[in-house]
Amino acid sequence: MRPFGYVRAGSTAEALAAYAAGPRAQFLAGGTNLVDLMKLGAASPGVLVDIGRLPLDGVEETPEGGLLVGATVRNSDLAAHPLVRSRYRVLSRALLSGASGQLRNAATTGGNLLQRTRCLYFQDVTKPCNKRVPGSGCPAREGVHRDLAVLGHSPACVATHPSDMAVALAALDATVRLESAAGTRTLPATAFHRLPGDRPEADTELRAGELITAVELPPPVPGARSAYRKVRDRASYAFALVSVAASLAVEDGRVRHAALAFGGLAHRPWRAWTAEERLLGAPAEPETFARAAEAELDAAEPLRDNAFKVRLAGDLAVRVLTDLAAGAR
Template sequence: MKPFAYLRPGSVAEAVHASAERPGARFLGGGTNLVDLMKLGVETPGVLIDVSRLPLDRVTRTDDGGLRIGATVRNSDLAAHPDVRSDYPALSQALLAGASGQLRNTATTAGNLLQRTRCPYFQDISKPCNKRSPGSGCPAREGAHRDLAVLGHSPECVATNPSDMAVALAALDATVRLYGPEGERTVPVTGFHRLPGDNPDQDTVIRPGELITEVVLPPRPDGAASLYRKARDRASYAFALASVAVSLTVSEGRVAHVSLAFGGLAHRPWRARVAEDVLRGAPAGREAFARAVEAELEAARPLRDNGFKVGLARNLAVGALTELTSPATPAG
């Protein structure tokens, strides 16, 4: 690991100012991803700005009944929070599906959103990688890509976003609040992560010096139930081959509200807008669910070894939607 400086600012404004003065600085929360990447030589910041002790560790209700989640709230605390478990169970389930208990006790909300791909070529500095070294190439396209993208990839990059939490937040229409040198702004979670295009080194739309301060969830739609389901190679401590988060309301046998997002399939959580459009007003049954998900996954462009992900994602989504229409499934 290369030498680096360490700062512990006393306020959000001080942290942002310190970052603006030091190009290449990185904010440090739990460090569960950043420190690993520093050990691998993938990240080499000259300065770490420790924001873990800033007053950003609260979960509170908004005036309209939504939820405000501070950037440094630990994943384990958020998963166990009674308001999350009652109103946004998909978020609690997604958090508990990720990492290990020890990591969840350390990892933060903002850090989870900012974690980088687990593509083996990105993590190995002896290999070319457009995400790590723009213009060097993407050997994953012809190499080891079983776990990588089938949606939204480009000739430059086929990496996937590893976050479980972000998939649930995308389905729940969360927004990310940022504070930077130009002041505050809000970005929908669905627009926070980028598709790779020609610039796969840019994971998100964060501007230089900006700090995530909180994530805001809107009020749960009346009568909506939600859940998160994940398929992986082993039962625990593994990243998603495919995952799905769903929020659904059924009225008089028809879909009144639906939001659906996939994980493990693309460079960002994939909000399934096509499927949602097909489902609104449709009969709430397996046939309609299958038709809608098929329409969404027509955009898939699997590579040589990962075509199985399309069928896996289809089965997860249809199963999740069907489960939410079961009489035994409570609202939440």
Template sequence: MKPFAYERPERVEEALDRIAAHPGARFLAGGTNLVDLMKLGVAGPSLLVDIGGLPLDGVEETPDGGLRIGATARNSDVAAHPVVRARYPVLSQALLSGASAQLRNAATTGGNLLQRTRCPYFQDTSKPCNKRAPGSGCPAREGVHRDLAVIGHSAHCVATHPSDMAVALAALDAEVRLIGHSGERTVPVTAFHRLPGDRPEQDTVLEPGELITAVTLPAPPPGARSGYRKARDRASYAFALASVAVVLTVEDGRVGHAALAFGGLAHKPWRAREAEEVLRGAPATAETYARAADAELAAAEPLRDNGFKVPLARNLAVSVLRELAAGADGTDAPGGRTGGGTAP
């Protein structure tokens, strides 16, 4: 690892000042991704500004019935929080499906959103990679890409975003609260991460020197059920080949609210707007769910070795929609009810 300095400010303003004064500085929270990248030589900050001591770790209800999750709240604490389990089970399930218990005890909400791709070419400094070294090329397109993107990718990058949590947040219409020297702003989670286009090195819309302070969730729709499912190569401690987060209401046999997001398929959590249009107001049937998934995944452009992800994602979506809809009709089903019910 390259030598680096370390500071631990006591106030947000002080942390922003430290970053602004050192162009090569990075914020540090749990460090579960950044420290690994430093060991690999992918990241080499000259200064680590540790924000772990800042008062950004709270999880509290908001006056409008939503939830505010601080940027340094640990993933394990958020997953176990009674309000998250009761009202937002899709988020709890997504967090518990990611990494190990030890990593969840260290990883933070903000860090989870900012974690970088696990594409092997990005992590290997002996290989070219447009995300790590812009203009050097993307050997993954013709090389090892089984785990990589099938939708929303570009000629410059086929990496996927690794977060489970962010997929659930996308389906929940969460927002990211940011602060910098120019002030505070709020960005929808669905707009926070970028598709690669011709600038794959830019993962997010975060401006230089900005700090994530919190993620806010709106109140869930009345009677909604939500769930997360992930397909991976082994039963635990593996990133998603494909995953799906769903928030759903069903009334009188028809779909009301429908929010769906895929993980493991794209450079960012993929909000399935086409599928949602098909679902809303349609009969709550397996045929509708399949038609909705097909409408969304029609835009997929799989590479040589990852075409299996398209039917995998389709089947995951149909399965979760069926189970949540069955529970909404009063029968037992996996997945939790939001807005006052109990999580599994």
């Protein structure tokens, strides 16, 4: 048993102060990932700062027509929210694709963004891992890596980010609100997570002492349809081998708007900027979608056992976009 302190914060200011005062402090909300890592020994906070009772559990419409989602909104509540179901179907479906009902009832919006990789070497403290112990090595490159990255990885790390929700947020151009003693700032969801480079221990662009307080969704694109689809080894309770979040608007048979993001392929949700550029103004046909996906995935560098992911991702993107285009007609 590793001893640790515990503080239940009554306000955001109190939470930030407790974090600053505590050795190796970490914020705790639902705890569905952090507590598991503590049990495995892969995380050992000195102090847990419980933010579960802060007034960050609301979903409200913004003056612009978007949504402001508090950091402690439960995944199940967000997926079922009427405005999310009607305006942001891709987000509702992504949330419902993750974990089990019991976990979704506990997991929070902020915690979902901050969950850590399920790479076997990261979770097994008897093995070296650059993400857990910088400089110790990445045995996954030559070891078990079937589920791991084909895009954006580095010699230091080939882990993938496990979130479904974060992939949808990347496709929706959401922004993440952060608060610290230094003030408030926002980050685009597409820039919140980072690629490993030579610092794989840093999953995000969070600064020390920053707390996620909300996620903001912009107004839906007029006429756009969206979808989330996930391929996994079994039908439930499994992380994505590949997932696709997409939004598409078609006018006169051509693509007027396209947003596409992949999950399961990289250290962060992978926004497919190259594919989107190829899609805009092009005929909304499977051949167009296939060429766009191929252009995006041309940058892939698969390892010995995960090259299948590249073809799988391309086929899945084509299927999702084709279905969205058919619905638009």
